[in-house]
Amino acid sequence: MDVHGIGMTSQRTRDRLIQRLREEGIRDERVLEAMRNGGALGPVRVLAPHTVELMTTNQIGVLYSTDGLGYGFGFETVDRYGAKGMNSVGTFGWGGAYGSAYFVDPRERLVAVFMINQLPNRADVRTKFPALVYQALVDSKR
Numbered sequence: 001m002d003v004h005g006i007g008m009t010s011q012r013t014r015d016r017l018i019q020r021l022r023e024e025g026i027r028d029e030r031v032l033e034a035m036r037n038g039g040a041l042g043p044v045r046v047l048a049p050h051t052v053e054l055m056t057t058n059q060i061g062v063l064y065s066t067d068g069l070g071y072g073f074g075f076e077t078v079d080r081y082g083a084k085g086m087n088s089v090g091t092f093g094w095g096g097a098y099g100s101a102y103f104v105d106p107r108e109r110l111v112a113v114f115m116i117n118q119l120p121n122r123a124d125v126r127t128k129f130p131a132l133v134y135q136a137l138v139d140s141k142r
Contacts, residue, residue: 032111035092036104056092056104081142086134088142099126107141108134 030041035056039047058070058077068080075092078084084091093103099116114129134140 029111029113032102032104032113036106036109036111056090085130087130095126099123101126101129103130108137109141110137 034041034046035052038049039045039052055073056075056077057072058079059073060071062070064071064076065083068078068083070077070079072092075094078087078089078091081087081089087103088105088107090107091103091105093101095101097119099118099121100114102111102113104111110133112130112133114126116123116126
């Protein structure tokens with residue numbers, strides 16, 4: 001499967017990548033697990049490590065935020081501890097318009113997916129979800 005010749009950036013790249021992997025029979029959460037593992041899904045490599053690094057590393061410097069957040073090719077990135085709650089440096093993720101969100105924290109070996117379908121989103125559960133996940137970690141890698 002050739003995912004390097006997609007030729008799009010940002011959200012379209014991520015969406016196209018996920019669609020291509022779905023066509024191969026891989027579910028979304030497994031895609032995130034592969035991203036967490038540097039492109040490997042169990043013994044099978046689905047992405048090159050340098051592709052994952054480009055997608056999950058801040059590519060725009062301080063254009064988005066001077067507070068430690070950035071954007072890779074498809075994900076929001078955390079570049080400074082404390083910039084987004086308790087997310088580790090290197091965490092990446094995305095949120096949807098109707099309240100769903102996910103994040104991957106490679107340092108903590110964590111993939112978290114929060115699904116909700118609510119617009120307007122009047123609940124604060126989406127913002128509390130990551131804090132609850134991190135507070136539940138007993139053996140933190142930090």
